[in-house]
Amino acid sequence: MIQQVEITLPRLGRGYHLVTSNIERELPDLPEKGLLHILVKHTSAGITLNENADPTVRGDFESFINKMIPENDPVYEHTLEGLDDMPAHLKASVIGAEITVPITNSRLNLGTWQGIYFCEFRNGKRSRKLVLTVYS
Amino acid sequence: MIQQVEITLPRLGRGYHLVTSNIERELPDLPEKGLLHILVKHTSAGITLNENADPTVRGDFESFINKMIPENDPVYEHTLEGLDDMPAHLKASVIGAEITVPITNSRLNLGTWQGIYFCEFRNGKRSRKLVLTVYS
């Protein structure tokens, strides 16, 4: 069986945000076993699994990935939409815009320290949509 | 239900190519709701979701990722297959070789600006195979 819902996240601002409970709250009753697929419907935001405890991890993601994929790189030709735009597209493909998570005993089956990060790569607080698909 | 088809892309050459319609054309009739999984059966090519409008975005991917993962890095020991080979393997894992996309109302449910990029990381025009799996 496939169940699907499209949701809009709260406007979170640039950075890496723990959204596991935002997503769990929007899910239908979960099957005993199955999988949850999450798509970010944007090309300048991402989704990934990472550490759910220490907020400095999310801060270090922002600082380090900004160095790895900087604004103002002289190779960029796509610059009309702002300095933050082309790096945001690159980050969206390096981090990824979709993940799948197993469901076991009617709950998301993540590791103890794993959470779902929503990654806002652009400046400003934007309205961002996700498609959640549960299959069982 | 699972439907599966293996396809060969046109020989596209090095770079990032928008292949959404190449893929849609090869799909069976889509279910009302479901998911499409796409695997690239190669270790020097990738697949990702990104901006479907301005071609300079795809050009900037090629230029920037070539700087981030350069040819000729002195750490490489795997050099016998050409200067473009080891960077291509690294890019295949950083960008990824498989994605899943939701299907809603019998169509791929991507954001307005999202398209599917096939990423050819090696020089030359190579024959590249994808496995498409639709589940519903």
Add this chain to the structure above:
Amino acid sequence: MIQQVEITLPRLGRGYHLVTSNIERELPDLPEKGLLHILVKHTSAGITLNENADPTVRGDFESFINKMIPENDPVYEHTLEGLDDMPAHLKASVIGAEITVPITNSRLNLGTWQGIYFCEFRNGKRSRKLVLTVYS
């Protein structure tokens, strides 16, 4: 149908390890057509598809990714768990902690040169758990 099993890998040590046969050995009888999803239940390890033949490729992954995402970067604030910890979290999201692979004719349908890499980003030989989900 969904079949699910949680497995523990042998303690492999830091680096990139070909684990295709470790995983195949733990799978239930595979359906004729379907998909296998693999989740790494940790935030400092990853899983990816890459070259299954020349071990220098795996060595070059270790050397190059260590340069791309170094220890001791001055931006890191999350340093209490060791120099290898924050880079390990970053690598887990750049490489990814979950993949999906198609099943065709009751076997994993990978390219000739593709294998599954388990990526241990931390020092030491750690016990690492995967969730394997087969759906058909």
